[in-house]
Amino acid sequence: MIEATTVHGLTAVVYAVALVVLWGWLRQVSPEHRRFCTPIVLVVGLAGVASAVVAAGVGTITVNGSEVVVPLFVESMIAYGVLYAVMARLADVEGRALAAIVLTPVVQRIAFEVAAISGGIVALLGLVIVVGGHLAIAAYLLGPVWTQTRGVPEQRRLLHWKARNLVLFLIGMLIAYAVISLFGVFDAFVSLVIQQYMAVLIRVGFAGFLLANLDAVGSTSLRPTTASETTPADYSSH
Amino acid sequence: MQSQTVTWLASQYSRRIGTALAITLGVTVGFGAVFAAHVATSPEAGLAGLAGTIFVVTLNLGLLGIVLAGNVAVELRQLTDAAAAIEDGDLDATPEVDRADEFGRLADAFDSMRDSLTSAFEESETSRKEAEQAKSEAEAARAEAEEFNDRLVDQAETIGDAMAAAADGDFTHRLATDSEVDAIERIADAYESMTVDLSDTVGEIRAFATTVEQTSGAVAEDAAEVERLNESLAADIRELASDVSGQAERLQSAVAETNDLSATIEEVASTTDEVAGRATEAAEVGEVGAERTEEAVETIERVADAVDELDRLVAALDDRMDEVAETTGLIDEIAQQTDMLALNANIEASHAGSGGDGFAVVADEVKGLAEQTQDAIDEIESIVDGARDDVDDVTEEMSLTRRRIDDGVETVTEAGETLDTLTETVDDVDDAMAEIARATDDGAAATEEVSAALDQVAESAQQVATRSNELADTAEQTASTMRGVRERADELSDQTADLMALLDSFETRDTDHTGAVQTAGATAGDDDD
Incomplete structure (x- = not known):
């Protein structure tokens, strides 16, 4: 049986190779697009570092009898936040709406970790937060945000549509995997392999998808143009 | 890459x-x-x-x-x-x-x-x-055309009046030929030319109508004559058709009779074929009888040979009988000598006394045997004599049989010759019947050909009759057509007269038939002027 550290090491190698390719690709795009894509490429690098640290046996702690891999925990919160932020910015989502979209996966990730190290009602509550959070953000993206994208250039609107579907599917599958894992269907090795595979898909796949569709990104930026107080309710009213 | x-x-x-x-x-x-x-x-x-x-x-x-x-x-x-x-x-x-x-x-x-x-x-x-521009240009052109059209209408009315007069037969009106419109000017020129030409034409038509009237009368007379001739021709042709139809019917009757004759000949031919068949069968029977006769002659001859052989055997038997007779004579002598010896022995035995008793018994026995032998010889001689009588009877009977056989052979031979003659006669009859059959077949075929020819002639006669009737119909139609021609000629004559009257209503210009107009005025036949 392959050791967990070996799996993490292989994952780190995959991240490293992907980082090199993506970085080279990033150097060929315009500065404006480069600025837009750099965070997601950096997420790939960060994931590689985290995997390498874990492979080195560093950062794993035991809480309430369960292991918590701190580097991956931290990296995933950052990665999901960046991922949702990029996807939301393609639809020109700003302000509180953007903050809500970015913070929701962070909360979900924390809730999942809490559920994993605890039991009983707390674990159940954490699971409800994970699933409910995904359903809520999906409804928000499919409803108000999609309606608000009527003012966005058509190419970028369609790119947002594809990115949204991709992210919602991958995160949904990740949640499904987590729930199945809680029921003990997977053993440690299979669970680790699937987890690493999905992590690579979410990070590297999304980065590649974004770079492959840069023509549709246009002049948008990750930085909101105004610090408006726009809320999801505002989008709903459009 | x-x-x-x-x-x-x-x-x-x-x-x-x-x-x-x-x-x-x-x-x-x-x-x-x-x-x-x-x-x-x-x-x-x-x-x-x-x-x-x-x-x-x-x-x-x-x-x-x-x-x-x-x-x-x-x-x-x-x-x-x-x-x-x-x-x-x-x-x-x-x-x-x-x-x-x-x-x-x-x-x-x-x-x-x-x-x-x-x-x-x-x-x-x-x-x-472009269409809108063309539309505006067309509207301007239409206004100009309407103005021009007004002028044309005035001139056209003048021309129309002249034309109306011309249409009424008055060719005496004149038009000015100096119009500003070339077309009007050409129309005026054409009108002048037309009226002059029409005046000439009316004159020519009048002359032509006179000629037509005369010709129509002649045509009507000719048509009446042709009509009469065609009616007569139709009647003649119908009479001819009736005769031809009668001949066709008689030919049909001859065809029927010929067909009956052909059937009779075919029946004779059939009977002849049957007789020839029977003759052939009789010839075959005769041949078989001749063969059987020859076989009978051969059999009788073999019987004669057997009789000859039997005769030879009977002769040999007679010789044997003679030999038996000689032998029985010898035996008879021996028996007599034996009897004498037995007598001598008895005598000697009586001389011998008692010692010669046995010898006397033997002598008696020998004497008895000699007597029995004598009796047997007598009986044999009697039998031989009976046998010789029988052989003589047989010989005589055989001679009689030989004569009968010879008579039988002769009779059978004669019967065979008769059968041969009969066979030859039957063959001759068969050949004659075959010849008759061929002749009747040829006759039947010839009769059928005659019947077919008669039928064809009858059909042709019928066709001739039909064609004659059609010809008669055609002649009658021609007569009817000529009647129509005559009526048309009469009508043409009447219409020519009407034309003449109508031409008289025209007012024409006097011309010299060279196109130069001289004066206007009434012409001949102008009753109004």
């Missing part, structure tokens, strides 16, 4: 789909292999490996579906949006698909179609403007 690969993939969306499927399949198989290896090292992980593989398959398929469906949906959405925009009148709308695959080509075609549509609209607008 990488660029070529990307270009190769981008040129066909199907290649991209295939490549994505291949990568997905490879990744899935890779994970399946990893999980299988894991299960191999940890058998209790079977369920986990299977669940993991299923999860990876589901994940990959979903991912593949989202990516491919997203690509297709985006491009189709752009195309439909552009189409909707064009439908709303926005001819600048473009799908903005910058791809080298089928979608790119579809977008290019869509753009080309949009450009063509734009060009068509522009050409349509240009045509509309």
Whole structure:
């Protein structure tokens, strides 16, 4: 049986190779697009570092009898936040709406970790937060945000549509995997392999998808143009 | 190399789909292999490996579906949006698909179609403007034409009056030939020329009508004569047709009689064939009888030979009888000598006394034997004599039989010769019958030919009769037509008279038949003036 550290090491190698390719690709795009894509490429690098640290046996702690891999925990919160932020910015989502979209996966990730190290009602509550959070953000993206994208250039609107579907599917599958894992269907090795595979898909796949569709990104930026107080309710009213 | 690969993939969306499927399949198989290896090292992980593989398959398929469906949906959405925009009148709308695959080509075609549509609209607008300009020019031209038309109407009314007068037969009106309109001037010239020509023509028609009137009378007379001749010809032809029909009927009767004769001849031929068959059978019977006669003669001759042989044997038997008679004579002598010896022995025995008693017994016995032998010899002689009598009877009977056999042979031979003669006669009869059959066949065939010829002649006669009737009908039709011609000629004569009267109503100009008008005035037949 392959050791967990070996799996993490292989994952780190995959991240490293992907980082090199993506970085080279990033150097060929315009500065404006480069600025837009750099965070997601950096997420790939960060994931590689985290995997390498874990492979080195560093950062794993035991809480309430369960292991918590701190580097991956931290990296995933950052990665999901960046991922949702990029996807939301393609639809020109700003302000509180953007903050809500970015913070929701962070909360979900924390809730999942809490559920994993605890039991009983707390674990159940954490699971409800994970699933409910995904359903809520999906409804928000499919409803108000999609309606608000009527003012966005058509190419970028369609790119947002594809990115949204991709992210919602991958995160949904990740949640499904987590729930199945809680029921003990997977053993440690299979669970680790699937987890690493999905992590690579979410990070590297999304980065590649974004770079492959840069023509549709246009002049948008990750930085909101105004610090408006726009809320999801505002989008709903459009 | 990488660029070529990307270009190769981008040129066909199907290649991209295939490549994505291949990568997905490879990744899935890779994970399946990893999980299988894991299960191999940890058998209790079977369920986990299977669940993991299923999860990876589901994940990959979903991912593949989202990516491919997203690509297709985006491009189709752009195309439909552009189409909707064009439908709303926005001819600048473009799908903005910058791809080298089928979608790119579809977008290019869509753009080309949009450009063509734009060009068509522009050409349509240009045509509309040109049509409006042409319309205004046409309206100006129409006003000018209406003014010109008014002038023309005035002149046309003058011309119309002259034409109306001409139509009423008055060719004496004159028109001014110095109009500002060339067409009117040409019409006036033409009118002048026409009235002069019509005056000439009326004169010529009048002369021609006179000639026609005369000719019509002659034609009517000729037609009446032709009508009479055709009616007479039709009657003659119908009489001829009636005669020909009678001949055809008689020919039909002859054909029927000939057919009966042919049937009789065929019946004779059939009977002759039957007699010939019987004669042939009789000849065959005669031949068989002759053969049987020869066989009987041979048999009788063999009987005669047997009788001869029997005669020879009887002669030999007679000789044997003679020899037996001689032998019995000898035996008779021996018996007599034996009897004498026995007597001598008895005598000697009596001399011997008692010692000669035995010898006397033997002598008595020998004497008895001699007497028995004598009796037997007598009986044999009697039998031999009886046998010789029988042999003589047989010999005599055989002689009689020989004579009968000879008579039988002669009779059978004569019968055979008679049968041969009969066979030859029957053969002659058979040949004669065959000759008669051939002759009757030839006669029947000739009769049939005669019947067919008669039938054909009758049919031809009937056709001639039919044709004669048709000819008579034609002659009658011709007579009827000539009657119509005569009536038409009469009508033509009447119409010519009417024409003459009508021509007299024209007012013509006096001309010298060279086209120069001299004066206007009434002409001959002008009753009004």
